[in-house]
Amino acid sequence: MPATSRAVVPTTVRGVTVHHLTPIEDARGRLTAGEFGTEIPFTPKRYFLVYDVPVDQVRGQHAHRRCAQFLVCVRGSVLVRVDDGAASENIELTTPSTGLFVPPMVWGEQHRYSADAVLLVFASEHYDADDYVREYSEFLRLAGG
Amino acid sequence: MPATSRAVVPTTVRGVTVHHLTPIEDARGRLTAGEFGTEIPFTPKRYFLVYDVPVDQVRGQHAHRRCAQFLVCVRGSVLVRVDDGAASENIELTTPSTGLFVPPMVWGEQHRYSADAVLLVFASEHYDADDYVREYSEFLRLAGG
Numbered sequence: 317m318p319a320t321s322r323a324v325v326p327t328t329v330r331g332v333t334v335h336h337l338t339p340i341e342d343a344r345g346r347l348t349a350g351e352f353g354t355e356i357p358f359t360p361k362r363y364f365l366v367y368d369v370p371v372d373q374v375r376g377q378h379a380h381r382r383c384a385q386f387l388v389c390v391r392g393s394v395l396v397r398v399d400d401g402a403a404s405e406n407i408e409l410t411t412p413s414t415g416l417f418v419p420p421m422v423w424g425e426q427h428r429y430s431a432d433a434v435l436l437v438f439a440s441e442h443y444d445a446d447d448y449v450r451e452y453s454e455f456l457r458l459a460g461g
Numbered sequence: 462m463p464a465t466s467r468a469v470v471p472t473t474v475r476g477v478t479v480h481h482l483t484p485i486e487d488a489r490g491r492l493t494a495g496e497f498g499t500e501i502p503f504t505p506k507r508y509f510l511v512y513d514v515p516v517d518q519v520r521g522q523h524a525h526r527r528c529a530q531f532l533v534c535v536r537g538s539v540l541v542r543v544d545d546g547a548a549s550e551n552i553e554l555t556t557p558s559t560g561l562f563v564p565p566m567v568w569g570e571q572h573r574y575s576a577d578a579v580l581l582v583f584a585s586e587h588y589d590a591d592d593y594v595r596e597y598s599e600f601l602r603l604a605g606g
Contacts, residue, residue, distance in 0.1 A: 344519075359505075360505065361504070362496045363495055365557045367492075367535075
């Protein structure tokens with residue numbers, strides 16, 4: 317299938333964008349495609365899937381120093397909070413055809429995973445424990461600098 | 462999170478391997494991670510998601526000349542048929558922690574999508590209509606040569 321059309325919508329949070337990919341629909345179901353480096357702003361070195369999250373649990377709660385991420389809720393729904401230290405927004409992801417680009421040095425949290433939710437995340441860097449900023453006070457200091 | 466441990470299991474179909482990634486589990490849910498170029502045998506140029514497929518529909522039914530793919534059923538289940546022209550296997554994907562590597566010039570079909578199934582596919586190449594072999598008779602001729 318060809319690359320699907322898309323719209324990129326900015327948010328009030330620095331560098332965070334919402335990407336709408338148009339699914340291809342026919343009698344055989346739906347298909348949403350994304351090309352890395354164009355529709356998704358980077359080529360990933362890693363992916364991860366988050367699932368079976370109890371609805372009252374919060375995940376994320378960190379920023380990355382260098383790693384960018386692209387989040388797609390491929391089933392169910394999840395509320396993603398993004399925060400650049402000055403502005404923050406809560407963005408609900410409810411469809412496989414929406415992606416959320418989160419650049420480095422943006423604090424991210426995920427709330428209200430639905431029971432069937434599966435969150436797919438593409439990461440621009442390999443795993444590196446030193447890339448995580450896990451204390452919000454440190455994040456604010458770094459983001460302010 | 463660090464890269465998860467994994468096992469790679471060959472099949473009887475040329476170059477097709479089943480990849481078991483170990484999920485990380487805690488009170489906040491489950492997470493399965495894969496690094497491209499190591500756990501997944503290539504760095505993707507594209508991904509696509511297939512969903513809302515009626516259970517009686519068949520998808521795929523083609524081979525790729527150059528493109529390799531890595532299939533993960535991230536929700537529900539799907540039966541994948543792979544065929545190298547000599548041997549074939551039906552492999553049921555039922556968990557986000559299993560991936561199926563399909564090299565070029567292997568015929569692939571997907572059957573029996575469950576109502577909630579979401580199939581995630583990583584592709585090693587950008588979309589190219591000329592990369593598809595859509596006639597099984599042509600596939601057999603090319604695979605035999």
